[in-house]
Amino acid sequence: CGLHDKMEQVERVEKGADATSKKAREGWKLIQQGAEARIYKADFFGRPSIVKERFVKSYRVLALDQKLTQRRMSQEVRSMARCRKNGIRAPAVYHLDPQKRVIVMEEITEGLLLKEHVFHLNPGDKDAPASVVEAMNGLVAALGRTLARLHDADIIHGDLTTSNLFFNPEKGTITFLDFGLSFVSGLAEDKGVDLYVLERAFLSTHPCTESFFERLLESYSKASKNGKSVIHKLDEVRMRGRKRSMVG
Amino acid sequence: CGLREAMTAEQYQCYKLEFCEAAERWVSLALFQGVSNAPKLRADVTSGKISSAVLLDPTHLAGGFHVLAAVNQAVMREEGRQLKTKSLLSEVIFCLSASTNISESFRRFGLKDTSQSVLAAVLHSSRSSNEVTTVLDQISGEMVPLDALSSLHSSEEIKKVFKIPPEESEISSLENSVVTRIVTKDVT
Numbered sequence: 001c002g003l004h005d006k007m008e009q010v011e012r013v014e015k016g017a018d019a020t021s022k023k024a025r026e027g028w029k030l031i032q033q034g035a036e037a038r039i040y041k042a043d044f045f046g047r048p049s050i051v052k053e054r055f056v057k058s059y060r061v062l063a064l065d066q067k068l069t070q071r072r073m074s075q076e077v078r079s080m081a082r083c084r085k086n087g088i089r090a091p092a093v094y095h096l097d098p099q100k101r102v103i104v105m106e107e108i109t110e111g112l113l114l115k116e117h118v119f120h121l122n123p124g125d126k127d128a129p130a131s132v133v134e135a136m137n138g139l140v141a142a143l144g145r146t147l148a149r150l151h152d153a154d155i156i157h158g159d160l161t162t163s164n165l166f167f168n169p170e171k172g173t174i175t176f177l178d179f180g181l182s183f184v185s186g187l188a189e190d191k192g193v194d195l196y197v198l199e200r201a202f203l204s205t206h207p208c209t210e211s212f213f214e215r216l217l218e219s220y221s222k223a224s225k226n227g228k229s230v231i232h233k234l235d236e237v238r239m240r241g242r243k244r245s246m247v248g
Numbered sequence: 249c250g251l252r253e254a255m256t257a258e259q260y261q262c263y264k265l266e267f268c269e270a271a272e273r274w275v276s277l278a279l280f281q282g283v284s285n286a287p288k289l290r291a292d293v294t295s296g297k298i299s300s301a302v303l304l305d306p307t308h309l310a311g312g313f314h315v316l317a318a319v320n321q322a323v324m325r326e327e328g329r330q331l332k333t334k335s336l337l338s339e340v341i342f343c344l345s346a347s348t349n350i351s352e353s354f355r356r357f358g359l360k361d362t363s364q365s366v367l368a369a370v371l372h373s374s375r376s377s378n379e380v381t382t383v384l385d386q387i388s389g390e391m392v393p394l395d396a397l398s399s400l401h402s403s404e405e406i407k408k409v410f411k412i413p414p415e416e417s418e419i420s421s422l423e424n425s426v427v428t429r430i431v432t433k434d435v436t
Contacts, residue, residue, distance in 0.1 A: 096432060
């Protein structure tokens with residue numbers, strides 16, 4: 001009978017969540033706890049991996065929570081797969097368990113988080129040497145180009161910050177991480193917002209880098225098929241933004 | 249026989265499944281070339297004489313990791329009571345494929361009468377198990393290290409079947425591209 005099945009399902013979900021948390025303590029190393037999920041470092045048949053385990057939000061109606069979580073998980077892995085198909089670096093997906101709300105993915109180890117990289121360079125310093133300027137220019141140019149490629153593939157990252165980007169300085173390549181909020185869209189508005197999120201995150205984490213960010217946008221514009229309309233939308237979004245003085 | 253066991257211990261790889269609910273689940277992978285009894289092996293599988301292993305044709309296998317990921321998915325589905333095929337072993341074959349067509353996966357990955365190499369994936373419930381040597385002893389062929397798979401498979405065929413474009417090959421290993429596809433096939 002339907003009700004019996006539903007109850008069995010509830011039991012299994014609750015047990016499932018418990019089982020993973022118990023196992024989570026053996027051999028998995030917790031490295032981050034966010035609002036949506038816990039991130040662990042683990043080993044997947046010898047490969048260094050990241051395990052993303054989404055929580056059950058008990059304040060939500062179970063059926064809705066399941067649906068929402070499944071949708072988020074699907075979007076996340078779909079975006080990663082789509083990136084890779086378009087030659088954009090993103091982690092490979094090693095394991096997907098919708099019932100336990102777990103994604104196991106490749107751990108990116110080549111290079112550094114963009115955030116770390118920029119901190120080391122310290123480009124906001126007035127007396128930054130030419131080598132730093134050069135390195136930053138290379139970095140933002142690469143980032144602009146890769147973002148153009150991402151958006152040309154109609155992928156919206158949704159959470160662009162320098163902590164979600166990996167940079168390999170030797171190859172000059174960018175790898176995208178954390179597709180938890182990503183989705184597929186061709187709208188210039190969505191792409192503009194994506195860039196706006198990055199702008200706010202970038203400038204607040206790395207002060208006095210406005211000129212470098214401008215270069216990023218130039219590089220984006222040049223490489224993008226629809227760069228003009230996206231930048232146009234970005235300008236619009238900037239005007240809409242928070243903490244704007246209502247003058248003029 | 250003792251000698252065979254010593255050889256097998258060095259050349260076959262044994263892995264523990266860490267992402268399933270059961271406490272102890274192991275899979276051992278062994279690769280053979282110059283196999284002369286493929287038809288008999290197939291018959292043994294059908295009759296149930298070989299019942300704890302899948303025997304695969306390596307042509308479309310990207311690597312050992314491809315098989316491990318498929319075994320992992322299959323075990324997950326079995327534990328979650330969501331098998332799309334009749335048994336765990338057939339589910340492994342289904343999970344090797346990025347398509348939802350079951351017969352197609354059997355045709356592509358399953359051992360053929362004309363197969364000259366075999367990749368055996370044996371499922372067992374403890375690290376050292378007789379099951380592994382029992383199965384491997386049935387195969388008349390030369391056991392080779394798993395790495396030899398790269399010379400027994402066809403990268404072009406794999407890229408064609410899994411639809412891996414050149415842009416992707418530039419940024420990813422063949423195995424990672426294939427595994428990503430098989431694992432996300434339900435949602436892509």
